[in-house]
Amino acid sequence: GTRLLVNYYAVLILDQANKKHLNTYGLDISEQLPWLIQEMEANNRLTRREKYLDKLYELAENYQALP
Numbered sequence: 001g002t003r004l005l006v007n008y009y010a011v012l013i014l015d016q017a018n019k020k021h022l023n024t025y026g027l028d029i030s031e032q033l034p035w036l037i038q039e040m041e042a043n044n045r046l047t048r049r050e051k052y053l054d055k056l057y058e059l060a061e062n063y064q065a066l067p
Helices: 002-019 031-044 047-064
Strands: none
Touching: 002 031, 002 047, 031 047
16 A cells, blocks of 8 residues: 555656656656556555545546556
8 A cells, every 4th residue: 555655646746747847857657657547446445545546547637648
């Protein structure tokens, strides 16, 4: 669960950096989104899992990275 949340928040931070044009290394979160969505869907132990998934689906749509 912890690794999953770290990856989730890392993706959110990179999304914010992209919106503010601060992603100077050009890290592409679209490659991580399908994997992260699948991992999140398979995990039933997270209390706010549905909230996390809703945000990931929104990001995947924005980055055209649906699994």
